[in-house]
Amino acid sequence: MSDGPVAQSGGGVIDAPGAPVLDVDPGIKTASSPKIAPWEERFTSYDVEAFEVPRGREEQWRFTPLRRLHGLHDGSAAADGEVAVSVHSGFGDSATEDLGGVRVEHVERGDSRLGDGGIPADRVAAQAWSSFPTATVVTVNEARSDDEPLTVTVEGPGVGKTAYVHLQVRLEHHAEAVVVLDHRGSGTVAANTELVVADGAKLEIVEVHDWADDAVYVGAQHLSVGRDATIRHTSITLGGDLVRLSPVVNYRAPGGDVELDGLYFADGGQHFEQRLLVDHSVPNCRSNVMYKGALQGADGDKAAHTVWIGDVLIRKEAEATETYELNRNLLLTDNARADSVPNLEIETGEIVSAGHASATGRFDDEQLFYLMARGIPEEQARRLVVRGFFGEVINKVRVPALRDRLEAAVEAELEAVGS
Amino acid sequence: MSTLEIRDLHVEVETESGPKEILRGVDLTVNSNETHAIMGPNGSGKSTLAYSIAGHPKYTVTRGEVLLDGENVLEMAVDERARAGLFLAMQYPVEVPGVSMSNFLRSAATATRGEAPKVRHWVKEVKTAMTDLEIDPSFAERSVNEGFSGGEKKRHEVLQLALLKPKFAVLDETDSGLDVDALRVVSKGVNDYKAQSDVGVLLITHYTRILRYIAPDRVHVFVNGRVAESGGPELAEELEANGYERFTTAKEEQPA
Numbered sequence: 001m002s003d004g005p006v007a008q009s010g011g012g013v014i015d016a017p018g019a020p021v022l023d024v025d026p027g028i029k030t031a032s033s034p035k036i037a038p039w040e041e042r043f044t045s046y047d048v049e050a051f052e053v054p055r056g057r058e059e060q061w062r063f064t065p066l067r068r069l070h071g072l073h074d075g076s077a078a079a080d081g082e083v084a085v086s087v088h089s090g091f092g093d094s095a096t097e098d099l100g101g102v103r104v105e106h107v108e109r110g111d112s113r114l115g116d117g118g119i120p121a122d123r124v125a126a127q128a129w130s131s132f133p134t135a136t137v138v139t140v141n142e143a144r145s146d147d148e149p150l151t152v153t154v155e156g157p158g159v160g161k162t163a164y165v166h167l168q169v170r171l172e173h174h175a176e177a178v179v180v181l182d183h184r185g186s187g188t189v190a191a192n193t194e195l196v197v198a199d200g201a202k203l204e205i206v207e208v209h210d211w212a213d214d215a216v217y218v219g220a221q222h223l224s225v226g227r228d229a230t231i232r233h234t235s236i237t238l239g240g241d242l243v244r245l246s247p248v249v250n251y252r253a254p255g256g257d258v259e260l261d262g263l264y265f266a267d268g269g270q271h272f273e274q275r276l277l278v279d280h281s282v283p284n285c286r287s288n289v290m291y292k293g294a295l296q297g298a299d300g301d302k303a304a305h306t307v308w309i310g311d312v313l314i315r316k317e318a319e320a321t322e323t324y325e326l327n328r329n330l331l332l333t334d335n336a337r338a339d340s341v342p343n344l345e346i347e348t349g350e351i352v353s354a355g356h357a358s359a360t361g362r363f364d365d366e367q368l369f370y371l372m373a374r375g376i377p378e379e380q381a382r383r384l385v386v387r388g389f390f391g392e393v394i395n396k397v398r399v400p401a402l403r404d405r406l407e408a409a410v411e412a413e414l415e416a417v418g419s
Numbered sequence: 420m421s422t423l424e425i426r427d428l429h430v431e432v433e434t435e436s437g438p439k440e441i442l443r444g445v446d447l448t449v450n451s452n453e454t455h456a457i458m459g460p461n462g463s464g465k466s467t468l469a470y471s472i473a474g475h476p477k478y479t480v481t482r483g484e485v486l487l488d489g490e491n492v493l494e495m496a497v498d499e500r501a502r503a504g505l506f507l508a509m510q511y512p513v514e515v516p517g518v519s520m521s522n523f524l525r526s527a528a529t530a531t532r533g534e535a536p537k538v539r540h541w542v543k544e545v546k547t548a549m550t551d552l553e554i555d556p557s558f559a560e561r562s563v564n565e566g567f568s569g570g571e572k573k574r575h576e577v578l579q580l581a582l583l584k585p586k587f588a589v590l591d592e593t594d595s596g597l598d599v600d601a602l603r604v605v606s607k608g609v610n611d612y613k614a615q616s617d618v619g620v621l622l623i624t625h626y627t628r629i630l631r632y633i634a635p636d637r638v639h640v641f642v643n644g645r646v647a648e649s650g651g652p653e654l655a656e657e658l659e660a661n662g663y664e665r666f667t668t669a670k671e672e673q674p675a
Contacts, residue, residue, distance in 0.1 A: 365476065367513055367514075369497060370509070370515065370563075371518075373473050373497055373501055373507055374526075374527035374531070375527055375583065376498055377498050384522070385515060388515060388562070389516070390517070391518075
C-alpha cells in the first residue's frame with residue numbers, strides 16, 4: 001500500500017560503458033491505458049506505521065540502496081543528534097540577522113499550519129514527521145526585494161548522528177521572496193520541507209545540498225501553490241553519500257505557475273536521486289521542469305549513480321494545463337550510471353500543451369571537435385561544454401553570490417577528476 | 420608565403436563491415452594567396468579530405484602526410500592544427516547549447532592568437548565582422564549554432580574565418596543550402612578576407628555556382644578518393660556543361 005504513483009513506463013536505464021546518446025521516449029500514457037493504477041490511490045499519511053517497511057522492490061524504492069539509509073526507512077534510526085537551522089537575511093558575506101518583517105518560529109508537532117504544504121507519501125517522510133523535535137516555520141508577509149534573499153541554513157547533526165527535520169517556508173498572499181535553502185554538514189537526516197505559497201505570492205527558492213562525503217539526506221519537498229501563485233524551485237545536489245529528494249507540487253487553485261529546475265553532479269560512489277511529482281489537479285496551471293545532471297566515476301572507484309523520476313499527472317479536471325519536463329544527463333566517464341524515467345499521464349484532452357524529453361549521453365565528441373577545430377584546447381573545450389550544459393540552470397539563479405558559488409562548485413568537480 | 424601540401428593521403432573510416440578506404444592517395448599543393456576549388460560528385464571523398472585535414476577522430480590516416488610549411492599537421496591534435504593556422508568551415512556546424520557565440524568567439528580568438536584580444540578592440544572587431552556578414556547583433560548572445568538556420572550557420576562559419584585569420588581555410592560545401600542572397604553575403608565575406616590576407620583557400624563544392632562569386636585559381640576534379648584531373652577555371656566551366664560523367668566513367672575503366 002505504500003506504493004506511490006505508478007504511471008510506470010519504459011524507463012531509461014543507461015549504463016555508461018558503450019552507451020551512446022540515448023533518447024528515452026516512453027511515450028504518453030492516457031487514462032485509457034490499462035496498465036496505470038489510478039493516481040487517487042497514491043497513499044499519504046502522517047503516521048509512519050501506516051507505511052510498510054520498504055524492501056527495495058517497491059516502485060518508490062527500487063532505485064534506492066536501502067542499506068545506505070542507516071535505518072531511516074525501517075524505524076531503526078533513532079534521533080541522537082540535532083540539525084541546526086538558522087535564518088539570515090542576505091546570502092554569503094552580506095548575510096545579517098536582521099530579518100525585517102520575516103517571522104521565524106519554532107513550533108510543536110500539533111501546530112495547525114504544519115501539513116499545509118502536503119502530506120508524507122513515503123515511509124521516510126512519515127518517519128521524519130513523527131520524529132522531528134520542533135519545526136521551523138519561516139513566514140514572509142511582504143514583497144521582499146530580489147537583492148535581499150533569505151538564507152536558511154541547515155547544518156547536519158555530525159558524523160554518525162541522525163536527525164529529523166521539519167521546515168516550512170510560508171509566503172502570505174502577494175508576498176514575494178527569494179530564498180536560499182543551504183544544506184551542509186555531516187550525518188544522517190530525514191526531512192520534510194514545506195513550501196506554502198498563498199494566492200498571488202511569488203517564491204523563488206534554491207535548495208542546495210552541499211553535504212559532506214558521509215552525509216545521507218532523504219527529503220520530501222511539499223510545494224503548495226495558491227491561486228495565481230508562482231514558485232520557482234531550483235534543486236542543486238553537489239555533495240553527500242546519498243541524497244534523495246522527492247518534490248511534490250500541489251496546486252490548490254487555478255493560475256499556479258511552477259518551475260522546477262535541478263542540477264546534480266555525482267562523483268564515484270555517490271547516489272543522487274530525484275523523484276518529482278507534479279500533480280495538475282486544477283485548471284489553468286503551468287509547470288516547467290528542467291533537470292540536468294553530470295556524472296563522473298573515476299576508474300577503480302565505485303560508480304556514480306543518479307536517478308531521476310519525473311511524474312507529471314494532468315487530471316481530468318485540470319483543463320488548460322501547460323506542462324513540459326526535461327531531464328538531461330551527461331556521462332563524463334565510463335564508471336557512471338544514470339536512470340531517467342519521465343512519466344506523463346494525461347486524463348483530459350483539453351490542455352494547452354504537454355511534453356517531456358529525456359536524454360542521457362556521453363560527452364558529445366562532435367561538440368568537442370568543433371570547439372577544438374577553432375583552436376580551443378581540449379581541457380578548456382570540455383569545461384565550456386559542461387559549463388554550457390549547466391548554464392541553463394545556473395543562469396536562472398538570481399542570487400549572484402550563489403551563482404558564483406555554484407559555478408565554482410562545478411569547476412571544482414571537473415578539476416577533481418581531471419576530465 | 421605559406422604552403423599547404425597534401426602528399427599521397429590515404430584515409431579510412433570504420434564501418435559495420437570493417438575499415439573502408441575513402442581517400443586513396445590525394446596529392447595537392449596550395450600556396451598562400453591561391454584559391455583551389457575541389458569539385459566532385461557525392462561520395463567522392465571531398466568532405467573526408469576536409470575533415471581529415473582538420474583532424475576529426477572519425478577518420479584514420481593510413482598513409483601520407485599533410486604539411487603546413489613543412490610541418491606534418493597529422494601529428495598535431497585538432498586544436499594545435501587550428502592554432503597552426505588551419506581553418507575548416509564545416510558543412511554542418513555543430514550546436515553547442517549553453518555556450519554563447521561571444522564567449523566561444525573570444526575563447527577561439529584567444530587560443531589562435533596566443534593572447535586574449537583587448538576588450539575594446541575585440542568588441543569593435545566582432546561588431547564590424549558581424550555587420551559585414553549581415554548578422555544581427557543579437558546572435559552574439561545566442562548559444563553556438565543553436566537554432567540557427569542553415570544560412571545563419573554558414574555565415575557564422577565565415578565570421579569565424581574573418582576573426583580567426585587562418586593561413587589556410589578549407590571551406591566544406593559552404594554554398595550548400597544557401598539561397599542566392601545568402602550565397603552572395605557568404606562569398607563576399609570570403610573574398611573580403613582573401614583581399615586583406617594571404618590566405619590560401621581550399622573550396623570544396625559540388626556545384627559551380629559558388630565559383631561565380633569566389634574565383635578559383637585552380638580547379639581539381641575529385642573522384643573516387645583522389646584528384647582525377649586538375650586545371651584552371653576553364654575546367655569548372657567544362658563541369659558546368661558536361662557534369663562529372665567523363666570522370667566517373669573513366670574511373671570505372673581504370674579501377675583503383
